[in-house]
Structure formats: C-alpha cells, structure tokens
Amino acid sequence: MQFLDFEKPIAELYDQLNKLKESGDKAGVDVSSAIAEFEQKIAETRTQIYSNLTSWQRVQLSRHPDRPYTLAYVDMICDSFVELHGDRNVKDDKAMVGGLADIAGETVMLIGQQKGVNTKMRQIRNFGMANPEGYRKALRLMKLAEKFNKPIVTLIDTPGAYPGLEAEERGQGEAIARNLFEMVKLKVPVICIIIGEGASGGALGIGMGDRIFMLENSWYTVISPENCSTILWRSWNFKEKAAEELKLTSEYMSSFGLVDGVIKEPLGGAHVNPEEMATILKAKIKSTIAELKDIDPETRITNRIEKFSNMGFFDEK
Template structure:
C-alpha cells in the first residue's frame, strides 16, 4: 500500500465533507495565529463531520456506489495482496506467448497457508491504466488465470480471486484471439477444481470479464462494490440507445451488494470503512483478510466432492424464481 500523502479525489456527493474540513482547518489556523483556544469548537465540528460522512455513505444511491467502486484510489488486487499476505510471488505468462498485465496472479502465504491469488489489476493514473488495459483482461489473461488455478489444484492450494473490471477487453484483436472461448473454458473448468475457491468483488465486477474468475465456493463483495451483467452505460446504450440514461439502468440492474445479497447471488458483504475502502485501505484489507481466513477454515473441512457439489448447487440456484397465480 502506498503511504505517500496525496490530496484526496472528491466525488460530487463528498463536497459538503470537503467544505466542512476546510472550515475546520481555517478555524484551527486562525486560532493558532491569534493564540486562541478553540479546541472544544473544533471537536464539535469534527464530530459533525464524522456524523455527516456516516449519513452520506449510509444512504448512497446505486449510481453513487458505482462512483465509489470506480474511485481511482480504491485499493486494487495488488494492494490487497501486499497488505494481507505473509509472502507473495507473482507468476507470469499463459505458456502460450502472452502475459496480460490486466490480470495478475501468483503464489502467496495467507495466515501461514499456501494459496494461489489472482485478480484484475487497474492502474492508478492514465498511463498505468493504458498499460493495464483499464483492468480489462485479454484471452491471454484468462488463460494465465486458468494456468495458475490448475497449479493450485495440482498442489492442493486454495484459490482466492479478486474481481475488479468493467468487463473483458472489447477489441477485435481480443475476439480474434478467442476471448469468448477463454472465458467459457474458465467457467467450465472452475466447476471441476477440487480445492476451495473464494471470489471477492473488490471494486467493479462487470460482464463475462468478471465471471471468468468468478466461479467459487464463496462469493464475497465489498459494501460499495458493484457486480453486474453489463456496465450501466452499455445497458443504457443497448436498451435506450442513450448512454446518458446510465443512472436509470444502474437502478434497474440491481448491482449493489445489498441487492445481490437479497437475490442470493453473493454470500457475504464486507463492511468498508466510513468513506469507502479508499479512505482507509489498511482497515479494508484487515476486514478482507479475516473474512478469507474464516471462509477458508470452513471450506477446508469439506471433501473435494462436497465442495464441487455445493459449488454446482450454488450456481444452479441463481436466477430461480416462482410464478404466482394471481387469478
């Protein structure tokens, strides 16, 4: 995790918080210049700032949650891996001539246990995002992921994946390279793997690009993350031929953690620090680590056959519905 202090990037709904913080700082400076004790007033304002932050982040709309999920300083896959593991060695290449930087992975030690970790990796700035294709993996990325998962299965190491992508790389070259086949192959093969698999949506989980590493025994999701069949912009463009209707699509798609938990798609919601994971990455990482350890403790007690059967039943149940007789 980066420790360099940087000016925070503000979302629109965070502006009242910034204004209050500026006001507190101005009062503090004036008090110091004039030798006046205003500590009690500052404490009151700081308490109000914390209350306001809690009020704002406890009532975010789906569109605002999407903004938080896409925040450029939200912790990434490599941030979390470095924060929660005792050891980490990144592995490269799909053994077919490609090493996609948008999907990273390797072997690690979590709580003393050897595991394989992999996930989408976005950049921190424009240059880094371009280098990593904005976290949109190519066919080689999904083949690299599958190679690492086969390695984990061979050596009986649990698999931990981190989902954070708007979707798979949508280029002609990617399609020519077998994008659909690579993702479909991963979906099929992850169902047969015998080791525990835990998947966590840490930011934006979009389309088949997310599903390509999203088949697991447990599917967790950070509180302000989103998980969707298509980005709201793409959905709006398809349904209404108007991407400006993305907020309407965001609401209709049911992409928030609470919606998906109610629908039975995800298993667990991970609480974020007040202000989002980017406001306190280390606290978010600790929450993630504890959840991974707790779930691993349960999953390792099951036999490979039990895990595969429960994994199958879990995904077969998604999308089930009942028809009501209203006559």
C-alpha cells in the same frame, strides 16, 4: 482526499476544518475543541449521506480513484507474494495478476484484476480489462494451485473483458467459457471477492467459486450502467436509472442469492481507510478458507455445481 459529487457537504466541512487548523497555527491559539466539533460534524454528515446511497452512487464509489486495487490488497494482507507471469501461449497480460501468497500463515494462489494507479499504469494494465491470455494465465495458476493443493482466492475488479478485435480473434469468449468449465471442477477451495467493479463475463471469468463475496460498495451485473443506458435509451444520460433497474448493488445481489455475503467497508468507503478494509478482508479470507477446508473435495465440487445451477428465476412451461 478526492470527493465525489454527492460528498460535497463533507468536502465543504473539510475545507473549513483545514482553514481552522491553519488560522490556529498562525495565531498560536489552541483550537482543539473547535477541531473536535468539526470532526464530529464530519462524522455525522458522512453517516447521514452513506446511510441512504443510491445504486449509482455506489457505482461511483466502486470507481473512486483512491480505492484500493488488487496489488494494494496484496501489499496489505500478504506476508509474502511471488507473482507468476504468462499464459505459456501468447504473453503476460498485465490486467490480470496472480501468484503464490502467504496470508496469515496460509499459502494461497491469489489472482485478481489490476486497473493501475495512474494514467500510465492504467494504460499498461488496460484499465483492468483482461485479454484472453489473461484468463488463460488465471486458469494456469488455478490448475497449479490444484496440483499443490492450495486454496484459490480471486479479487474481481473490472469494467469487463477487453472487447477489442484482437481479443476476439484470440478467443475471448472461449477463454472465459473454459475458465467457467474448469473452475467448477477444481478440487481446492475457491473464494471469489468482488472488490470494485464486477462487470459481465470479465468478472465471471475468475468468479466461479465455493464462496462469492462482495465489498459493500462494489457492484456485480451483466453490463455497466452506461452501456445499458446506451443500448436502451441511445444515450449515457440515463445511467442512474439503468443502475437502479439493474439491481447491481451488493444488497440486491445478496438478497437474490447470487453472492454468499457482503463485506462491510469503513464508513465512507474502502478508500477512506484502506488498512482497516484490508484487515477486514484478511480476516474474512482466513475464516472462509478454514470453513471450506473441512469439506470433502468431492462434496465441495457438488455444492459448487448446485450453487450455480440453482441461480436465476425461471418457469418451465
């Protein structure tokens, strides 16, 4: 298990626990009572640390290398999954995955960003940063779901849309804008869940739905704390301050009315107990689909438009 810098007290307790287990095994001594005490101390320390996390610490958790990505959730919550490829124009973008999935007996179109689980796969997946063809593939799958009257579930986890020259040449901005225009008019239920990083238009490109949820330790904002710090202070050294000022955590997003709910994570984050997190996520998807299916399609579209039209704070002069 990998520990973040603010989890150092927990890491030290785990080291002591492992040494205790090793010494007990070597000496053939029953140390079960001492192990139980250590485990209790670890739980208490974890509760204390996680009860008062800063915005930057939640950003760190959203990027934890052991945190489940889209395909991990596909494996854990889907009874079956048939991946569909390509945008029928340029190529298949590996940063954006999608296909037909069976979730608790319900067929859905599941679409999400995939970062990659090791260095080689992160390069193949472009670190979860989709090109225009990724967003066009996502839209193609959404329209396919609409054709066959299947709900759409998107899992958002990206540091942003790919900002390279070739992406701009192929119309990155237009592709994302087209998705926003089309998603708001989809006649089927659309559920969007931010499972990690939700940055800028890269997240919005698959993030316009009837219900928007965030995992507890995810974030959602127009720019990453590092890039915000670079723009405002010409240095990454103020990323912690930028994270606080951006109000990017799930708690803030919920209080602003920009998301419809926060999905609790297991104590310590989704990576500590991925199976439990997947169970919670599956139940939320199932109940939300059941709720949205009871609403007339035209009413859903009207509500969706009003939902996003009412976001933000402004004064008319």
